[in-house]
Amino acid sequence: MNASLGPLLPTEDPRQSLRVRRFLLAATVYALTVALMGLYVRQGLLSSQEWQLLSLVILLVNAGLYALLRSGRNERFGDPSLTGVQMFLVCLIMGLTMYLLDGGRGGLLLLFLVLLMFGVLRLNARQFTALGGFALLCYAIAVGAVWQQRPEDFNAQVELLHLVALSTLVPCGGFFASHISRLRRLLRERQIDLQRAREEVHDLRVLDPLTGISNRSAIIAFLDQERQRAERLGQPLSVLLLDLRQFKRINREFGHRTGDEILREVARRFRRCVRDIDGLGRYGGEEFLIVLPDTPEEDARQLGGRLTECVQGQRFPQLPARQRMRCTMGISAVLESDQDIWQVIERARADSESAET
């Protein structure tokens, strides 16, 4: 269906495409209505001028609606699907048609009922009940006018039966509308749950649960990707490896919970110092890896100094005032000769160890 309707449907926005698809379905029912009216003309129940007038009205209404939907102007309306407007127009066209027919209204009434049922897809029970009431009113006015102006075309018994049949639409359609709007709500809720679950799975996959920064595999993947990018663009790329010292002792003296809090606090402080484009990850237990795109080694060293100062120069509220944390830092710039990222990380580690001695 998509292939055949290709040029008629907007492809960019799936919701807009669904609206146009629904409109085209209703337009097909209108086309059937026009064809059926042709039979009424042959049967002498409608003049050909009246048939032309009705066909023109239907054509103009549908062309206008299609232009609105295709241009995207429908998005400015409270209900971008234009269901309310379309249903209102169905009722008016139905009223006019019923008025112009000299008999046999029941046949065309069936097709109008089909058009009104499109409202079930978007309206809630209250809105559909109002629509059903309006449809009844239009029908009653149309046949009332026939009774006044052409009493020979009016059969009270048959029209009463039509009105009763039409009035069953109100509760039945209202029931379907409420059922479908409940399903729509449920579907929306499920979609939101699913989106949330997807985000959680993504976070679990790439974030370190304790500190909320990238986990080991995510920061390694980021370094790999940045190495390829830097190579392609001929830009410098540096990494920093920061290791908290004597962390075992911190855990032993102040407890694991305090140790955890300190790791979180360090991650928070580092995050404040790096740019959005930098990668910050927990490489090991008390070891952090920072990837700095478009950064030469000298700039990385300056940043490393600031990060070290964040740990060593500031007190941690979780620890006694005189207790200071210490850390070591290693730097490495990615070289063209590097075979893989492990060489880069190993150089940063060696740099850290040489600084220590």
Ligand SMILES: Nc1nc2c(ncn2[C@@H]2O[C@H](COP(=O)(O)OP(=O)(O)OP(=O)(O)O)[C@@H](O)[C@H]2O)c(=O)[nH]1
């Ligand atoms: N609280 C806490 N401790 C951790 C976590 N991950 C690793 N550690 C601890 O960090 C300590 C790291 O020990 P080492 O590798 O010997 O490092 P260190 O004690 O800092 O020693 P140096 O680096 O040589 O100064 C171990 O005691 C680990 O249990 C964590 O998630 N939470």
